[in-house]
Amino acid sequence: MKTIHKPFQEKQSLELALGTFVISTILFMLYSISNEKSIVLIIAWPFALSAIIVNSIMLFHLTERFIHLPNYRKDIGFKILMVLSNIPITFLYYLVVMKF
Numbered sequence: 001m002k003t004i005h006k007p008f009q010e011k012q013s014l015e016l017a018l019g020t021f022v023i024s025t026i027l028f029m030l031y032s033i034s035n036e037k038s039i040v041l042i043i044a045w046p047f048a049l050s051a052i053i054v055n056s057i058m059l060f061h062l063t064e065r066f067i068h069l070p071n072y073r074k075d076i077g078f079k080i081l082m083v084l085s086n087i088p089i090t091f092l093y094y095l096v097v098m099k100f
Contacts, residue, residue, distance in 0.1 A: 010065070010079070013058050017082040020051040021089060028093045041097075048090060059083050 027047060031040040062083065066076045 010062075010076075013062055013079040013083055016054065016058055017079075017086060020055060020086055023047065024051065024086075024090060024093060028097070031097060048094075051086070051090075055083055055086055 024044075024047070027040060027044040031037070031044065034040055059080065062076055062080045066073055066080065069076065
């Protein structure tokens with residue numbers, strides 16, 4: 001008898017990953033468009049720090065779920081990758097702002 005596999009029903013991690021990506025991209029574009037005015041950095045750096053903290057908390061939560069729910073590892077692993085994908089993107093934005 002085959003068991004039916006329902007998808008993992010946690011949506012907050014994808015919303016968090018997409019939301020922080022969109023907001024950080026908008027802040028990066030505002031910084032670029034505003035001729036590198038420091039006022040945008042006053043808003044962007046606290047947001048970036050809080051996004052790192054919140055994404056880290058979500059990563060720990062998903063890792064715990066990954067360990068304890070073996071039937072959902074494929075779904076949870078995808079969500080972990082989505083949360084982790086913000087790291088290189090944010091680092092690239094940082095390098096561009098700091099001009100390498």
